[in-house]
Amino acid sequence: MPQESSRPAADERFSKRKAPATKERRGEPRKPAAERNERTPENIIFGIHPVREAIEAGTEIEKIYFRKTAGETLSPAERTQVGAANALREQALEADIHIQEVPIEKLNRLTHNGNHQGVAAVIAAIRYKDINELTEELEAQIAQGEAPLVMLMDSVTDIRNFGAIARSAECAGAAALIMPAKNSAPVNAEAIKSSAGALTLIPVCRVGSLKGAITRLKNIGMQCVAATEKSNTLVYEADFTRPTVIVMGAEDRGISRDVLSLCDVQAGIPLMGRIESLNVSAAAAVILFEARRQRFEQA
Incomplete structure (x- = not known):
């Protein structure tokens, strides 16, 4: 007579194993965190x-x-x-x-x-710079004939975009970043990683009012250039050799109307393809290095 196999049947060998019951499944209370x-x-x-x-x-x-x-x-x-x-x-x-x-x-x-x-x-993962202190430093630079460049972000909430903009700003020699206290990406470990550490190097100001910050900077002689695809002026036509605040808006809504109304120049990036806009961090990099290009040519 043929011997019976000791191997389990296929349906037994390949059946799913049930995970052991946890205390929560057994109805027992979960232990405190400590x-x-x-x-x-x-x-x-x-x-x-x-x-x-x-x-x-x-x-x-x-x-x-x-x-x-x-x-x-x-x-x-x-x-x-x-x-x-x-x-x-x-x-x-x-x-x-x-x-x-x-x-x-x-x-x-x-x-x-x-x-x-x-x-x-x-x-906070970094120490923020006071807007009053930054304004005084920028005013002193302007008085010495320098043309500081500042990046202001209006409701950029995506951490990776925020970090990428900070990285580009630091690489382009920007003097500072300005962000709103509300409706902005948090400056945390992920943002610092996305910025390749730039957020620990470039001064960051967190303000309660972007309008108030822009007014302060305009009062010391800085122009505000808003990046918007709705403008007929190209970024290559704007004069970035002057002390300048570059304003970038949220990807979904763009720059808020109140902030846009305070900007001296509205400029867009020419797009040749069928996509209607660039990612905000890519657009920021284009504008920052257009500003740097103009300054190199002037030097």
């Missing part, structure tokens, strides 16, 4: 007192998240925390720090279920 050896990212601080101390110490803060409590039923202890958090919110606004309300679940994720008291702050 017991799972999870660590809060080093650029996150949380809790009302630590965040307040960071603000008062002048620590560069990218953003502060506050717990969204509207419509929630709060315990007496939570209501006390909300009162303290509201005072901290006012302090943050006075310091021109961007704030955002988020569900408690996001705060729990950011802090790995730490005792955040409804507040968590993201520490």
